[in-house]
Structure formats: structure tokens, C-alpha cells
Amino acid sequence: MYNQTEILKDTSELGADGELVINMGPQHPATHGVLHLVVTLNGETIKKIEPHLGYIHRSIEKMCESLTYRQFIYVTSRMDYLSSHINNLGCALLVEKGMAIEVPDRAKYIRVILSELTRIASHELWLGAMAMDLGAFTPFFYAFREREMITDIMEDTCGARLTMNYIVPGGLMYDIHPDFQKKVKAFITQFKSKVTEYEDLVTNNVIFQSRTKGVGILSAEDAISYGCTGPVARASGVSCDIRKLYPYEVYDKVEFDEVLETAGDSFARYIVRVKEMNQSIRIIEQLIDNIPEGDFVGKTKNVLKLPKGEFYTRVETARGEFGVYVVSEGGTTPHRIKFRSPGFSNLSALNHIAAGSKIGDLMASMGTLDLVIPDIDR
Amino acid sequence: MFLKEYIADVVNGVSSLLKGMRKTGYYFVHPKEIITEQYPDNRATLLMSERFKGEVVMPHDAQNEHACTGCTACELACPNGTIKVVTKFEVSPEGKKKKAIDALVYRLELCTMCNLCVVACPSDAIKMAPNFEHSVFDRTKLTKVLNQPGSKIREGIE
Amino acid sequence: MFSLEGITTSVQDWLFMKFNPTMALAMECVIVILLAISLFAILGLVLVLMERKVAAHIQIRLGPNRVGPGGMFQTVADTLKLIMKEGLVPDMADKFLFNLAPFVVMMVGMLLLAPIAFAKNFQIWDINIGVLYISSVSSLSVIGILMAGWASNNKYSLLGAMRSGAQIVSYELSAGFAVLTIVVLTGSLQISEIVKAQENGWWIFKGHIPAIIAFVLYIIAVTAETNRAPFDLAEAESELTAGFHTEYSGMRFALFFLAEYINIFIVCAIGATLFFGGWMPLHIGNWAAFNHIMDYIPSSVWFMGKTFFLIFLIMWFRWTFPRLRVDQLLNLEWKYLLPISLFNLLLVAIIAILGWHF
Numbered sequence: 001m002y003n004q005t006e007i008l009k010d011t012s013e014l015g016a017d018g019e020l021v022i023n024m025g026p027q028h029p030a031t032h033g034v035l036h037l038v039v040t041l042n043g044e045t046i047k048k049i050e051p052h053l054g055y056i057h058r059s060i061e062k063m064c065e066s067l068t069y070r071q072f073i074y075v076t077s078r079m080d081y082l083s084s085h086i087n088n089l090g091c092a093l094l095v096e097k098g099m100a101i102e103v104p105d106r107a108k109y110i111r112v113i114l115s116e117l118t119r120i121a122s123h124e125l126w127l128g129a130m131a132m133d134l135g136a137f138t139p140f141f142y143a144f145r146e147r148e149m150i151t152d153i154m155e156d157t158c159g160a161r162l163t164m165n166y167i168v169p170g171g172l173m174y175d176i177h178p179d180f181q182k183k184v185k186a187f188i189t190q191f192k193s194k195v196t197e198y199e200d201l202v203t204n205n206v207i208f209q210s211r212t213k214g215v216g217i218l219s220a221e222d223a224i225s226y227g228c229t230g231p232v233a234r235a236s237g238v239s240c241d242i243r244k245l246y247p248y249e250v251y252d253k254v255e256f257d258e259v260l261e262t263a264g265d266s267f268a269r270y271i272v273r274v275k276e277m278n279q280s281i282r283i284i285e286q287l288i289d290n291i292p293e294g295d296f297v298g299k300t301k302n303v304l305k306l307p308k309g310e311f312y313t314r315v316e317t318a319r320g321e322f323g324v325y326v327v328s329e330g331g332t333t334p335h336r337i338k339f340r341s342p343g344f345s346n347l348s349a350l351n352h353i354a355a356g357s358k359i360g361d362l363m364a365s366m367g368t369l370d371l372v373i374p375d376i377d378r
Numbered sequence: 379m380f381l382k383e384y385i386a387d388v389v390n391g392v393s394s395l396l397k398g399m400r401k402t403g404y405y406f407v408h409p410k411e412i413i414t415e416q417y418p419d420n421r422a423t424l425l426m427s428e429r430f431k432g433e434v435v436m437p438h439d440a441q442n443e444h445a446c447t448g449c450t451a452c453e454l455a456c457p458n459g460t461i462k463v464v465t466k467f468e469v470s471p472e473g474k475k476k477k478a479i480d481a482l483v484y485r486l487e488l489c490t491m492c493n494l495c496v497v498a499c500p501s502d503a504i505k506m507a508p509n510f511e512h513s514v515f516d517r518t519k520l521t522k523v524l525n526q527p528g529s530k531i532r533e534g535i536e
Numbered sequence: 537m538f539s540l541e542g543i544t545t546s547v548q549d550w551l552f553m554k555f556n557p558t559m560a561l562a563m564e565c566v567i568v569i570l571l572a573i574s575l576f577a578i579l580g581l582v583l584v585l586m587e588r589k590v591a592a593h594i595q596i597r598l599g600p601n602r603v604g605p606g607g608m609f610q611t612v613a614d615t616l617k618l619i620m621k622e623g624l625v626p627d628m629a630d631k632f633l634f635n636l637a638p639f640v641v642m643m644v645g646m647l648l649l650a651p652i653a654f655a656k657n658f659q660i661w662d663i664n665i666g667v668l669y670i671s672s673v674s675s676l677s678v679i680g681i682l683m684a685g686w687a688s689n690n691k692y693s694l695l696g697a698m699r700s701g702a703q704i705v706s707y708e709l710s711a712g713f714a715v716l717t718i719v720v721l722t723g724s725l726q727i728s729e730i731v732k733a734q735e736n737g738w739w740i741f742k743g744h745i746p747a748i749i750a751f752v753l754y755i756i757a758v759t760a761e762t763n764r765a766p767f768d769l770a771e772a773e774s775e776l777t778a779g780f781h782t783e784y785s786g787m788r789f790a791l792f793f794l795a796e797y798i799n800i801f802i803v804c805a806i807g808a809t810l811f812f813g814g815w816m817p818l819h820i821g822n823w824a825a826f827n828h829i830m831d832y833i834p835s836s837v838w839f840m841g842k843t844f845f846l847i848f849l850i851m852w853f854r855w856t857f858p859r860l861r862v863d864q865l866l867n868l869e870w871k872y873l874l875p876i877s878l879f880n881l882l883l884v885a886i887i888a889i890l891g892w893h894f
Binding site: 401 | 590595598853856857872876
């Protein structure tokens with residue numbers, strides 16, 4: 001709608017101290033979605049950033065009020081489309097908790113493997129996109145080569161590459177493909193051999209380090225007060241991994257570390273996500289050979305009805321804590337659903353970490369917050 | 379000492395940059411690593427995964443029979459009204475009036491490929507086909523009737 | 537074997553035979569002008585395609601491969617598209633300066649073609665202060681950039697142009713010092729002398745340590761001078777504005793775009809002349825047989841090969857490294873490159889006096 005010069009002519013009334021207000025987005029190559037940032041600048045220093053949301057608001061929560069408990073799960077795939085299995089898992093866990101459905105072990109193991117594969121895929125895309133924001137165009141393609149292997153596995157098993165609607169209340173929609181274990185093992189081998197590439201090209205690169213170290217510092221108290229979760233908070237030293245604190249599925253049976261850093265700057269957030277990828281590989285390795293035989297879905301009634309009351313579940317997506325809150329009046333559709341999206345709280349910390357720094361640092365800070373705007377706007 | 383740090387800085391920086399260049403240089407001289415799929419050129423040999431959710435179809439066997447009883451379970455399961463089942467009453471040879479399917483109207487432009495209809499069908503009448511080339515110039519062509527004309531239900535399906 | 541000097545001498549003889557000297561000189565000028573323009577056009581085509589193909593292969597993909605065999609005519613298609621686009625001039629822009637800026641930048645490129653020796657005896661103007669001429673004329677491009685930024689009537693264009701200007705002016709220092717190293721070793725500013733002095737070996741081999749350091753400094757400095765990544769903050773797409781050429785569209789933008797690639801060619805040609813021997817073939821000591829074989833390859837092929845190798849090096853940099861922030865860029869120049877280049881100059885002076893080079 002507007003391009004930058006038009007806005008400059010309209011709003012270039014200088015503010016109190018010679019400040020200039022400019023707009024970044026909603027169409028911008030670096031905001032990863034339709035995010036409109038109103039930036040108040042004083043020369044080259046940022047005074048204030050105000051995100052304007054709502055460009056992709058699709059009233060998902062209202063829509064879910066007319067969908068049954070089997071039907072509302074597919075919508076969550078479209079919210080945070082990079083962690084679609086994990087979002088679906090959160091909804092399925094809520095229905096299972098509300099109706100006390102038994103999930104067979106086979107389904108639990110496969111759900112965890114799929115969640116961890118989704119987490120790796122999401123972090124791969126984030127790595128590529130963030131390097132591209134800072135000007136290094138090649139790690140994007142190398143990251144996508146690994147992500148392509150994961151989406152191929154998903155395509156074989158679930159039938160879709162991005163919005164997989166595969167996890168249902170009670171287990172899985174159908175059994176996994178016979179090649180699933182073989183392909184996952186091939187992926188693990190390839191990933192381990194290629195992980196040094198990211199180190200060479202991005203992590204150890206002196207230019208990248210000098211652009212992200214000491215940039216966008218978020219202290220632990222501020223992370224807690226803004227409600228940041230996920231890698232953003234863990235990079236500031238706040239221990240908030242739902243898989244460790246409130247384990248669900250089989251996370252209490254596998255061994256993995258919660259990655260914590262204390263620096264709280266962009267480089268720490270970067271390192272946390274890279275190490276999380278390695279931890280996810282560790283989890284998958286422990287589970288992939290031991291998938292128990294059995295049913296892939298538990299016994300459920302035909303029509304699902306949650307009893308009257310309020311229910312809340314939380315899962316750890318690639319971005320942070322994703323919460324599903326349902327108020328049920330005992331019918332087949334929820335009375336009110338609320339999704340606690342991790343991106344919304346992470347975005348609220350953007351003003352705090354970017355105010356006072358230069359424009360060039362804004363890209364690094366925003367890239368490491370890992371925002372997916374449809375998740376924020378729902 | 380300042381000079382030692384300075385030189386160490388320079389040497390570390392340059393060596394990290396050179397390592398990065400070695401990686402990209404490796405890919406430059408190994409064109410075998412290219413993984414681009416030459417899509418329209420390789421249509422003849424393209425292998426889609428068999429479970430890929432491209433569109434909903436109703437498989438018909440050699441005698442042009444399908445398995446759909448017209449129970450509308452798929453219509454009830456679909457979250458956004460993509461399927462509409464139109465039924466009619468058929469008189470069977472014994473003279474009993476039975477409900478049978480007239481047309482299963484499937485609007486491809488609305489479908490979210492969520493697979494709930496396939497799972498809900500009690501007689502496995504519909505399934506997802508891996509065909510993904512759906513572009514048309516006329517949007518009305520995307521509203522498909524899944525059961526072919528002149529087909530009827532196979533024997534023995536309830 | 538094929539040699540360009542045969543063509544030039546025969547054309548010159550024919551012209552001087554047919555016409556009186558003034559007319560012949562004028563005709564030679566016209567021929568040179570036509571050759572320069574066509575060289576620019578062809579180079580623009582080739583370099584843009586080369587960039588896209590190099591980028592693609594580094595990124596494990598294929599690059600343009602549909603338009604023409606192997607994507608050869610892609611740039612022609614792009615140029616046709618750019619010609620047909622609407623060339624907008626902003627409302628309150630200074631029309632004269634706005635239209636003049638791309639031509640100033642192009643003009644600097646053309647002026648720099650004069651002292652470069654493309655092959656044996658194939659130089660347009662062998663001035664005795666060749667290197668000085670090159671350094672001074674290349675500084676004129678800053679004027680074009682500042683003109684473009686100012687005339688756009690856009691606060692952020694002006695900011696980007698000032699940043700580009702500061703970047704270019706700073707890095708000229710290091711580039712100048714690197715070039716001075718070779719001048720110290722040769723003892724002359726004239727381009728043909730520099731090339732002749734590399735008859736028994738290129739300066740990068742003969743001048744060992746200081747020449748290698750000077751070469752590294754030179755490559756970094758010219759990457760920054762031509763606003764290429766990793767020093768392209770002033771014109772990057774994912775930063776706030778596109779720098780000094782935000783307001784340019786259509787053919788004027790095409791001229792800026794072309795001028796950038798021509799600049800890369802020119803600085804690489806100069807680097808090849810100074811450090812890698814220009815059109816001199818690779819001779820190794822007294823391996824007479826090897827040297828004789830190397831002599832068979834025409835000198836123009838040697839020159840172009842070296843230049844394109846350096847161009848490939850600069851493109852390799854772009855697709856590997858992330859961008860530097862503006863303050864880090866200037867930091868790099870003033871705190872790292874300049875002290876090292878001063879020290880290098882001292883070193884090469886000592887080595888030249890003591891005769892420790894080959």
C-alpha cells in the first residue's frame with residue numbers, strides 16, 4: 001500500500017527531538033511474514049519500536065467454536081506452520097486429558113519422534129532465514145537441503161509437507177510408512193555429517209560473531225516479566241523447557257539436556273537453537289529403534305464430548321510454550337478456545353531489546369527472536 | 379600484550395573466513411551435489427509418495443462400481459463444508475426402497491486436505507490420490523462430482 | 537599464433553596510408569570509442585550471467601538455464617525488460633543531477649579503460665603516470681554516487697549515499713597503499729613498465745611476503761570500493777532502504793547496475809596487471825620447455841583469464857560471508873587495514889633496498 005518515501009513525506013514532521021517515524025513492512029524481506037513495525041528513529045539510533053499486528057488475523061479462535069473436537073486440530077497446523085505436529089499434539093493432549101483417553105505406547109513414541117523432527121526442521125529454516133537476513137545467502141540453501149529430507153519423511157508418512165494433520169486424539173490417524181525408520185536413520189547420519197558446515201559458515205565466522213555478540217541483550221528478569229519462553233528465555237538463563245519441567249508423552253523416559261546460556265544476547269539465542277537441534281537428534285536416536293509394536297490409536301468414542309469445565313495443556317514448540325485452553329459446556333464443540341502463542345510474548349520483548357541500538361542491529365535481534373507472524377496473529 | 383592480541387585477532391578472523399570459503403568452494407566444484415528437481419522436464423519419471431494428499435477421489439473398479447452408500451459420514455466430518463452428498467431413493471430388485479448416492483459433490487477449491495473424511499468413511503469408499511496438478515482456467519471445473527456417471531454400489535457393502 | 541597486436545598494427549598502417557594523419561587519428565578515436573562501448577555491453581552481459589551461475593553453483597542449484605543454451609541469453613532478456621520499464625523521476629528531484637548521475641559513474645569506468653594493457657602492445661594510452669591516473673580517476677565515482685543520493689530528494693537515499701561515499705573514500709587509502717607496494721618494487725608508475733618487470737615471474741611470486749599481504753589488502757579494499765558484499769550495507773535489500781539508487785528505475789537503474797559490474801572488471805583488471813603480470817604468461821625460472829608452451833597461449837587470453845579469476849574470487853566472497861555493519865566496516869579499515877598496509881609499505885621498502893626480492 002505505502003512505500004517508504006510516501007510515508008516519509010507524510011509523517012516526516014519531526015518529533016520533539018528531531019525524531020523520524022518510519023514503517024518497516026508489512027511487506028518486507030526481513031520480517032518473516034506480515035509484521036508492521038513502526039520505528040521511531042533519532043538519527044541512527046532506535047528510540048521505540050511498535051509492532052502493529054493483525055494483518056493475518058483469521059479469527060481462528062472464533063472459528064474453532066463451531067468445529068468439533070476432531071475437526072479443530074487441523075487449524076492449529078496453520079498457526080505456527082513450522083511446528084505443525086507439535087501444535088496438533090498440544091490439542092490432541094488436551095482432548096485426551098479431558099476425556100481420559102488411553103494412548104498406546106506406539107503412538108506416544110511416534111508422536112515424540114515426529115515432534116522432534118519438526119523441531120529440527122523449524123530450526124533449520126530459522127538458521128537459513130536468519131543468515132540470509134544478515135547477508136549470508138548460502139547457508140539458507142544448505143539448511144533447506146536437510147529440511148528437505150525431513151519433509152520427504154513427512155510426505156511419505158503423513159501425506160503432506162507443511163500442514164500435516166496426522167496426530168488425532170487417541171494416537172495417530174494411520175500407521176507410519178514402512179520406510180519410516182530407515183529414512184529417519186538416514187537423515188540422522190546425514191545431519192551429523194553436515195552439522196560442521198553450519199559451524200564453518202556461520203557460527204565460527206568472525207563477521208557473524210561480531211554482528212550478533214552483545215547485540216539485543218535480554219536479562220533473565222526481563223525475560224520472565226515479558227513472558228518469553230523457549231530459546232529466547234533459555235538464552236538468558238531461564239530454565240523453562242516444558243519437556244523437562246512438565247513432561248508429557250515419553251519425554252520423562254529419554255535422556256536429553258536442557259540447553260541454557262547466560263549471555264542473553266543474539267549469539268546466545270543462536271547457540272541455544274543450534275544445540276537444541278543436536279539434543280533433538282539425541283532424543284530421536286534413543287527412540288527410533290525402540291518403537292513398540294501395537295495399535296497406533298486408542299479406543300475413542302465416535303463423537304467426542306469434553307465434560308463441562310476448563311482445560312489447559314502446554315507443549316514445547318520450536319518457539320516456546322504453546323498452550324491450549326478450552327472452556328467446555330459439555331457439548332461437541334468448545335465454548336471458547338484460547339491459544340497461548342509463544343511468538344506473541346517473544347515479540348513483546350522486541351522493543352526492550354532493540355531500543356537504544358542502531359538500525360543495523362535490529363535485523364540481528366529480530367532474526368534471533370524467531371517470529372512466525374501467523375502464530376502471533378492467529 | 380596489545381600487539382599479540384591484535385595479531386591473534388587478525389589471524390583468527392582470516393582463518394575463520396578462509397574455512398568458510400573452503401566450504402562454499404567445495405560445493406562450487408562438485409556439481410553432483412545439486413539437488414534441484416527439474417520439474418516439468420521430469421514429469422514422466424516423477425515418483426510421488428503414495429500417501430501424498432493431493433485430492434479426494436472415489437476409486438471405481440473394473441465394473442464401474444464404487445463403495446459409497448450415501449451415509450454422509452464424510453459430509454459430517456468435513457470441517458469446512460467441502461463435501462456435499464446428494465442422495466436419491468433406489469428401488470432394489472426385491473422392491474425395497476434404499477437410499478443410494480446420487481452425486482458426491484466435492485469442491486476442490488475449499489478442501490484443506492485434512493483427511494478427516496477418508497478416516498470417517500465406514501466403507502472405505504473415498505481416498506486421497508497423489509495428483510497435485512490442479513490448475514484450471516475456470517474455477518467451476520474445481521467442483522467435482524466424485525462418483526462417475528452410471529456407476530452403482532458394489533454388492534455386499536453396508 | 538593469434539595476437540591482437542598484429543591487428544592493431546595492420547589497422548593503423550592502413551589508416552595512415554589511406555587518410556591524412558589528423559583524419560586517421562580521428563578515425564582511430566572513433567574505433568576505440570566503438571570498441572569500448574561494445575566491450576562494456578558484452579562485459580555487462582557476461583558478468584551478470586557469471587554472477588548468477590556462480591551464485592547458483594555455490595548454493596547447490598542450477599541458476600538460469602532456460603533462456604538460450606545454458607541460460608546464455610538471460611541477461612539479454614533482463615536488459616530488454618529493464619528498457620521497457622517506466623523510468624520514474626521523483627517529484628521534487630533535481631532533474632539534471634538525477635539524470636546525470638548514472639552517466640558520471642559510467643564515465644569513470646570508461647576513463648579507467650585507457651591505461652589497462654589488454655594484451656601485448658594493446659593499450660589505449662600508455663601514460664607515464666599510469667598508476668597515479670588510475671587511483672585519481674577512480675576517486676571520481678564518489679561524485680556520481682553523492683549526486684545520485686542528493687538528487688533523489690529522499691532522506692534515506694542521501695543517508696545511503698553518504699555511507700557509500702564514506703566507505704569508498706576510506707578504502708581508497710588501503711587500495712592506494714597496496715598499489716604503492718608494487719610501485720616500490722617496480723620503480724615506475726607506468727603500466728607497461730610494471731608488466732615488463734614481471735617478465736621472469738609475477739610480482740606475487742617474486743615479491744613474496746609483502747606482495748601477498750598487499751594482494752590480500754588490495755582484494756579486500758576493492759571489494760569495499762565497489763560496494764560488494766560483505767560491504768554492501770548501503771544497498772542491501774533487507775536493510776531499511778536500498779541506498780543511493782532507491783529512486784532509480786528502468787534504464788537508469790540498469791546503468792547503475794551495469795556500472796557496478798564494469799567497476800568490478802576494471803579493479804580486477806588492475807589487480808591482475810599489478811600482481812599477476814597482466815598479459816605475461818606464467819614462466820617458471822628456467823624451465824625452457826614449459827615456458828615455451830606457455831608462450832603459445834595468446835596474451836589476451838592470459839589477461840582475461842587472470843581477470844576473470846579475480847572476478848570469481850570477489851564473487852566467492854559475496855556468497856560466503858554475511859554483511860558487515862557500517863561502523864564495523866569503517867572500524868576494519870581504520871584500525872586494521874590501514875596500519876597493516878603502512879607496515880607493509882615499510883616492509884617492502886626495506887626489502888626493495890636490500891634487494892631481498894627475486
